Amino acid sequence: MTFPLTRPGHASDAAETAAPEFPPPAASAGHFVSRRELLWAAGLAAAAVGIMWDAWVEILRLGFVNEELSYVLLAPVMIAWIAWVRRAQLASCRLRGGWVGLVVLAAGWLVYSYGYVADPVLWRAGAVLAAVGAVITALGTDVLLKFAPAFAATVFLIPISPNGRYRLAVPLQNATAQVTQTVCDLLGIYVDRSGNLLSINGVDVTVAEACNGMRMVLTLFLVCYVVAFTLPLRAGLRILLLVAAPVVAIISNVVRLVPTVWLFGHTSATTAERFHDVSGWVMTVAAFLVLMTSFRSLQRLTDSAARPGSVRAPADGDGDQD
Numbered sequence: 001m002t003f004p005l006t007r008p009g010h011a012s013d014a015a016e017t018a019a020p021e022f023p024p025p026a027a028s029a030g031h032f033v034s035r036r037e038l039l040w041a042a043g044l045a046a047a048a049v050g051i052m053w054d055a056w057v058e059i060l061r062l063g064f065v066n067e068e069l070s071y072v073l074l075a076p077v078m079i080a081w082i083a084w085v086r087r088a089q090l091a092s093c094r095l096r097g098g099w100v101g102l103v104v105l106a107a108g109w110l111v112y113s114y115g116y117v118a119d120p121v122l123w124r125a126g127a128v129l130a131a132v133g134a135v136i137t138a139l140g141t142d143v144l145l146k147f148a149p150a151f152a153a154t155v156f157l158i159p160i161s162p163n164g165r166y167r168l169a170v171p172l173q174n175a176t177a178q179v180t181q182t183v184c185d186l187l188g189i190y191v192d193r194s195g196n197l198l199s200i201n202g203v204d205v206t207v208a209e210a211c212n213g214m215r216m217v218l219t220l221f222l223v224c225y226v227v228a229f230t231l232p233l234r235a236g237l238r239i240l241l242l243v244a245a246p247v248v249a250i251i252s253n254v255v256r257l258v259p260t261v262w263l264f265g266h267t268s269a270t271t272a273e274r275f276h277d278v279s280g281w282v283m284t285v286a287a288f289l290v291l292m293t294s295f296r297s298l299q300r301l302t303d304s305a306a307r308p309g310s311v312r313a314p315a316d317g318d319g320d321q322d
Contacts, residue, residue, distance in 0.1 A: 033093045033139055041138035048105070048127075048134040052112055055127035058120075062159045071218045075156035078226045082150040085230040093142035100144070101137030108133050121161045128157045149229035156222060165214075170196075172214055176250070177207040180257045189262055200265030207257070216284050217249040223288055233299065241295055252287035256280060 049056055063072040112126025132154055136144050144151060160168075173196040181198060184191040192199040196207040224245040228238040256279045263272035 031094055033090045033095060033143060037095065037138055038090075041135045044134035044138050045131050048108075048130045052127040052130060055112065055124045059124050059127070059157060059159060066159075068165060068215060069159040070215075071222055072157055072159055074219075074222055075153060078156070078222055079150050079153045081226055082153060082229050083147055086147055086150070089146045090143070093140065093146060095140045095142075097141030097144075098137050098139075100141050101133050101135070101139075103133070104136055105130055105133030119161075121158065121164075125158045128154055149225075153225065169214055172250075173207045176253060176257065179254050180207070180261060183254060183258050184261060187258070189258075191261060198261055200261055203265050205261050205264045216253050216280065216287070217246045219284055220249040220287055220291070221245045224291065227292070233295075234302070237295065237299060237302070241291070244291060248287050248291050249284075252283040256283045 059072055062069045064070075108126050108128070108130030110126070111122050111129055115122030115124070115126050132151060177193055177196045177198055181191050181193045184200075189200070198205045198207065221242070224241050228241045233241070256276070260272055260276045260279065263275055
């Protein structure tokens with residue numbers, strides 16, 4: 001005698017009971033990024049760095065030797081921090097599209113090889129691109145998309161060429177000198193200007209690389225970039241923060257230069273230079289605090305403006321109607 005496995009009229013009971021024992025293939029752990037893939041990505045990236053070690057040594061050397069390029073030393077910290085804040089998204093990243101990483105890796109090798117004989121900037125950029133391609137090869141395109149801000153920040157690992165830095169520095173020096181002269185005139189401080197050269201009480205003050213604001217602009221932009229992609233901000237506020245960062249940095253640099261120029265004309269050069277060096281870091285921190293306070297206030301205003309329209313409390317007498 002045989003017995004039915006289910007009661008009549010309840011044939012679905014067995015299916016419901018057996019279903020959890022057979023999860024769909026897409027839900028299996030092997031199809032998603034795990035610790036094994038992270039170790040594999042770290043190994044491939046280390047291999048790419050090792051093969052192109054000469055370019056990475058040059059990147060580090062430039063970061064330590066040239067203060068204008070010291071941002072490359074801050075870049076690994078900001079990349080790691082952005083990735084760490086977004087680490088929870090790894091659980092939803094599927095292992096697919098690794099071939100894209102192979103394409104990026106090959107492109108990095110070509111750029112590295114061409115730059116070795118033609119352009120040092122491309123040489124160093126190729127090394128960075130190859131390391132990025134190695135990580136994408138191991139983790140796939142889901143990680144590339146969900147961690148896009150961290151991957152985009154790898155561009156800060158590439159030192160600017162002297163020619164490119166010169167093209168940015170000269171217009172910035174002239175503009176900074178002109179604005180500083182205008183502010184001094186408004187404050188009743190007579191200052192003569194010729195290009196990026198300011199003269200006060202017969203003392204010449206040159207607005208050079210050390211005080212053109214580029215260092216402050218880069219530092220503040222990098223810090224604001226990290227803030228923009230680690231805090232839960234709306235897309236519009238993120239863009240506004242990144243655009244406002246260099247503007248606030250330039251304004252803060254002018255605020256620093258006005259008393260510096262006055263000190264050069266009325267005190268010793270040692271006192272003025274000491275004030276110039278210390279005030280650079282002070283104004284960078286002050287600019288960041290002002291920027292963050294303003295954006296926090298703006299975020300509260302936008303949140304409070306959106307909140308009343310998003311949820312409406314039921315009025316008295318409202319209820320479900322049949």
